Amino acid sequence: MSWKTLDDMDLAGKLVLTRVDINVPMENGRVTDDTRIQRILPTLRDILAAGGRPVMLAHFGRPKGKPNPDMSLRLVAPALEAALGQPITFFEKPARADLDALPEGAVALIENTRFSPQETENAPEMAAFLASLGDVYCNDAFSAAHRAHASTEGVAKLLPSCAGRLMQAELSALEAALGAPKRPVTAVVGGAKVSTKLELLGNLVHRVDTLVIGGGMANTFLAAQGIDVGKSLAEHEMTDTAIQILETARVAGCRILLPSDVVVARAFEAHAECEVVPADACPADAMILDAGPDATAQIVAAFEASKTLIWNGPLGAFEIPPFDTATNAAAQAAARLTREGRLISVAGGGDTVAALNTSGAGTDFTYISTAGGAFLEWMEGKTLPGVAALQG
Structure with a gap:
C-alpha cells in the first residue's frame, strides 16, 4: 500500500485538517457511547506532539445539506473536550486567519460538513474551501472512506495527505486479512x-x-x-x-x-x-x-x-x-x-x-x-x- 501516515508528514507549526468520525449516539443532549471519540484520540495527540494543530472535520447525523441545530457538532464538543482533556475551539465557518490565530497546542472543530449540500456532492468549491483551511490533510475516518465526499476525497487531492492512526490500523488489519x-x-x-x-x-x-x-x-x-x-x-x-x-x-x-x-x-x-x-x-x-x-x-x-x-x-x-x-x-x-x-x-x-x-x-x-x-x-x-x- 502506498498511503502515507502521520510519521511521514512534517506537522510542526502546521494546521492539520483531520477528518474524523464522531457520529456518536446521543440522548437528552449527552453522548451515550464515546467509543468513536476514544478511537480518534491517538491521532489528535500525535498531531499535537509533532507540533501541529488539529482542525477536525466531521459529519453528525443526516441533515440532508441543511443546517439543523439538533445535529450540530457543538453538541459533541463537551464529550470531545472531556476525552481529550483540553478545551476545543468550535467554528461554524472559519476563515484561514481565524485558524492561523489559534495558539500552539490548540485543537479546533468545524461545524457539521453535511450542513452544506456541497459535501455529499463532492463539489470542487467546497473541497477548495476546506483545503484553504489547512496545510496538511489527515483522514482518520475509515468508516466514511467509502463515500466520495468533499471532506473525504475532494480535499485529499488538494493537500499533502496521510492516514490517521485509526485509519492506519484499519487499513493494516484489512491488508493483513485480505490483501496479502x-x-x-x-x-x-x-x-x-x-x-x-x-x-x-x-x-x-x-x-x-x-x-x-x-x-x-x-x-x-x-x-x-x-x-x-x-x-x-x-x-x-x-x-x-x-x-x-x-x-x-x-x-x-x-x-x-x-x-x-x-x-x-x-x-x-x-x-x-x-x-x-x-x-x-x-x-x-x-x-x-x-x-x-x-x-x-x-x-x-x-x-x-x-x-x-x-x-x-x-x-x-x-x-x-x-x-x-x-x-x-x-x-x-x-x-x-x-x-x-x-x-x-x-x-x-x-x-x-x-x-x-x-x-x-x-x-x-x-x-x-x-x-x-x-x-x-x-x-x-x-x-x-x-x-x-x-x-x-
Whole structure:
C-alpha cells in the first residue's frame, strides 16, 4: 500500500485538517457511547506532539445539506473536550486567519460538513474551501472512506495527505486479512440474507480457502440444494444464485462450509424449547435458528487449520439465547487461537461487533472494525474513494 501516515508528514507549526468520525449516539443532549471519540484520540495527540494543530472535520447525523441545530457538532464538543482533556475551539465557518490565530497546542472543530449540500456532492468549491483551511490533510475516518465526499476525497487531492492512526490500523488489519494474508484463510459470513451479500460472497470465494456460511443465509443455501428448511428464514427466490456461488467456489478451490446439524424451534423467542437435528431433517413446522454442535466443531476445526480469519455476521439468531451458542463458541475459539499466536483474526460490521462483544471474545481478536459499510465494501473488493485519494 502506498498511503502515507502521520510519521511521514512534517506537522510542526502546521494546521492539520483531520477528518474524523464522531457520529456518536446521543440522548437528552449527552453522548451515550464515546467509543468513536476514544478511537480518534491517538491521532489528535500525535498531531499535537509533532507540533501541529488539529482542525477536525466531521459529519453528525443526516441533515440532508441543511443546517439543523439538533445535529450540530457543538453538541459533541463537551464529550470531545472531556476525552481529550483540553478545551476545543468550535467554528461554524472559519476563515484561514481565524485558524492561523489559534495558539500552539490548540485543537479546533468545524461545524457539521453535511450542513452544506456541497459535501455529499463532492463539489470542487467546497473541497477548495476546506483545503484553504489547512496545510496538511489527515483522514482518520475509515468508516466514511467509502463515500466520495468533499471532506473525504475532494480535499485529499488538494493537500499533502496521510492516514490517521485509526485509519492506519484499519487499513493494516484489512491488508493483513485480505490483501496479502497468511494462508490458509477462512472467512465467516453470516446474517439474514444472501441478497445483501452477493458481491461479498462473489469476491471471497476467489480470495479465501474456506468460507463458512451461517445464519439465515445458510438456510438459503441448504434450500437451494433441495433440503426442506421448514419455516426457517430463507430466500427461496435466490436458489439459482446460491447454486451458482457454490459452483464458482468449487471451480476456485474454495471450500464452502454449511451447517451439518442445526438447532430448531417452533417459536422465535428467548429460551424457546428447541432441539438439535441433522441439517436435512428440519421439521416442517420448525425454524432453523442456529448451527448445531457438530457444525460448530467443524467451524472450530477450520479455524484451527487456518492462519487468517475474517468474520462478518453471526452464525445464528445470536440476540436470543440459546441461539447464540454457535456464534459464542466459534468466537471464543477464534479468540483463543489469536491469544496463542496461531491466528490473525479480523472482524467487522454492526451485528458482528455486537455478537463478538456479547460472546466476550472481541477483546482478543487481532482487530475489530466498527466501520460498517466501508468494511463490507472493502471485503467486496471495491475501491474506497477516501482511501484511494490518500495513495500517491
